[in-house]
Amino acid sequence: MSESIPQLEEATAPSAHPHILLGFVLLWMVAEAIAYAWYRRRLALRNATPAVVPVVSSEQRDFVFDNVLDLGKYYPDGVWRLLKGWFHPSLAQQDLRQDNLNEMLAWAFCYKDTADLTSSEWQWVEKAKAMINDRYGYSPKPGRADVTTVRNTLDPIVSNYHPLSFYCGVVLAKAFGAVVLRLRGYHHYSSGRVWYWYRSRPALEETLVDQGESSEEVFVFFHGIGIGLVTYLTMIFKLKQKTQFLFEMPWISMNPLAEVVPDDEYAIDVRRALKDQGVTNTQRLCLAGHSFGSLPVVWLKRHCPDVFNRSRVVLMDPVCIYLNLPDVCLNFLYRKPRRLFMRFLRYIASEELGIACCLHRDFFWMQSVIFPQELPQGSTVFLSEYDHFLWRMPFAMSPPRRRVTIDSNSSESSTAASSKTEVLPYEILLLRGVNRSPREVCGQGAQKKRRQIQIHRIFRALATEPTIDLYELQVLAHSPMGFVNSGIRRSVWSALLGISNGGESRGQEEEEAEILSLQEVEKSYPIINTRRCSAMLENLCLFYLSDLCFYPFQHALLPGLDLSFALLEALDPELYHALVAADIESPHFAVPWVLTLMTHNLPTLEMSQRLMDSLLVSHPAIIYYYVPCLLIMHRDDILHVEPFDMPHLHQFCQNLPSTLDMPSLERLIGMVWLCVREVFPLAKLLRLKAARRMPRGSSIHSKRLLCQMGDGRERAIAVERRAKELIKDQRRFVSLFSGGKRLKCFGYATDVTKVLSVTAGCFGAMMSEAPSSRTTSVSDDSSEEEEGSFGDVFDALDKRCREVPLLCKLSDLLDVEPGLITSVMIAMMGGGLLVGWGAFMISTAVAVVNPARGSMRAIRDYHADPEHGAKQLERWLQYWVCLGGIILVESISLSTLLFHFPLWYIAKVALVLYLQMEKCPGRLVLFEWMRDIMGGSSVEMNSVTAVATARQSCSTERTPSSE
Structure with missing residues (x-):
């Protein structure tokens, strides 16, 4: 073994790089420790330092409060919508007390605690409560409820440590963005304490501007919370304005060392920057801001009105308009995220030290709020429907409107004749979602462009593979215009009902039927291709109308009406109790609505088609949402x-659908979509007691729509399975004949006839030009294969889990299915085996078991073959020394530094497996490095050991024998 040591020294002597690498790692660990200590100190100092409250004039306070109260009338629950989110945990309106309201008003409009209010401020709080009582009749009872008021400038700062590697990545990203901007012709300047990027026109165009031959507007952009301008580069490079200002706000760009610039100083520095670059006082500006970047636009209005008044405003996901609501503050700082992506955003953005300190100590909402009527003419507001932080009901943002009345007797050369027109100073554009606002007024050009965009998005959703983009179609169906026209509805409705657009050509009789008496047919229902009608109606009855076609009224329809009435109780208890007090215990007046899907109740066929867009693209249970939403929309008339x-x-409510026009129908569709997506989801509806009385084969229990069931073969299997389920549930069927082809529908023939008579007209108007054939013959073997799909496995798991009472209670508490809870628990156990205590056990076993076996085998081989056994013993001794060093480092730094390293135990397993390899240079290098560290003190250790041994032997000789 001594002979192999020189060979080991020769192999490892020239390698000095590992020493440098390990030294760098140690240096980085020391830097992380220092950064963590600084972070804790900085956080403690900012928490101990109170916010510097700006001076709020009484005029500004009264102006903001009056506008906030005015917005309350646009919400269904009035002023309570503006108050309820500021208290945690949530409480009912009647449970709020005077002290809680005083605390909220004192912070919201004075930025103080009630104990710090002056006498004049107390008088204002009492006046504000009196105004609330006068306008909305709401006055809480005396006392204090056991709730906490959300006050971001007074509450402790919530932050999490971000490692140095995170900030290094941010710095590199910003450096990359700076290089790209410079390559594109931008230059970096400062104005006071504000830094910005600027790009100007070429010299020739500047000369033209001086001569008055060009009046191009100047683009001014403010970024939002993130890593600065680098995330906006693709948008910036597509801008057409040649004069651009890109202003920076480093205190919201993940820079904990940046100093926050006050709003008034920032606005003045922006104006100075415009003046320094030669922007004249008469030149038009385009002020654009995204998210937090919308606040500097408000600062310019407050402190530099001369700049704001000559600008148009473009706001993208604007925070400034929604600051009167608690949603922005709650979603970004307080509300516990439910999804993993939301948790990631919370850690990356909200809990970053610089951003958290800014929002908790340097953000005052009254200095940054703007109301819609304050926007200049020609402004545009972009809203993302499913923004994670903004409120998701843009149509409720209803500003005071300016009405323009035009005389209908004016000449044609004047403005277009109309009785009354609503004109807004801005335009609302809802991105990828539903814009339900009837107040949006667009020109013909903008309307035509929006129609083209709608059509493009529809066909793009249909072209996705392997199935259509159902969510995109749902969003489009519940947005204005729906599926636009009859030609597009042919394709979309066919895809939603599992019918292909192709097929065999039409027969001569069908073509002649379309030609003969066409005008007479159009008076009622257009001629429809009978093959397509049969296939579509069969799928419609199986998957959408099973409650009406396959069960008696008392088994499905009446329980469905009770379910819609229970939903009304949850959405509007006042209206529900008023109807119950009038002896209306069930909405029997809605029987025609549900039975005919409201198609016979609506005045025009166009409105029926528009409603069918919503019904076909949604879950079959959505018809039970339309009943309470229609009642709520007419609640004042009903009461x-x-x-x-x-x-x-009964007579009044039964005729409600016939009073609808197209704008009110659009509003109704928007209300239903919001209710399904946000207010009362389907999973919550199915947990109502009334839902338990629905039949087992009811369509409200459907897990997937027909269009989500893969290709044609899978859909055919699903149709066959659905038919078998209903046969098994009811044991009856009635055969109908349509166009010479047999159409099987189960249940009462009268019910089916009613449904066919109504729906055939709507489908006939859309499908009269597109023939198709459809094959529904499938084998029982295919159906058995489908039973083994993942969906069936999950359904079986969910069914078993519903038998466990504890899981059912947990499901009601979390508002999720029991099967999903069990799946998540299994996934967490698996994750624990990867990154938790299970990972520690696995990594320890991998590091110890095989090397122990190898060491014992080497000891045994040493007696049989000393030369070979010595090499193996040397190998495993090197490994144990290296493993000891790894365990030493891990025991010291696991709880402080290594937990920042993702999947550390997986990396540890990979490292020990690498060190266990027979030909492993890394093991030799690590062993040599550790021997060098220990070699300097080996002589000292040997001398100390020799002295101790000598003293022990001397004391043993001097001790008398016990004998």
């Missing part, structure tokens, strides 16, 4: 019916 008794109410 003022005279006399207020059952016969008159």
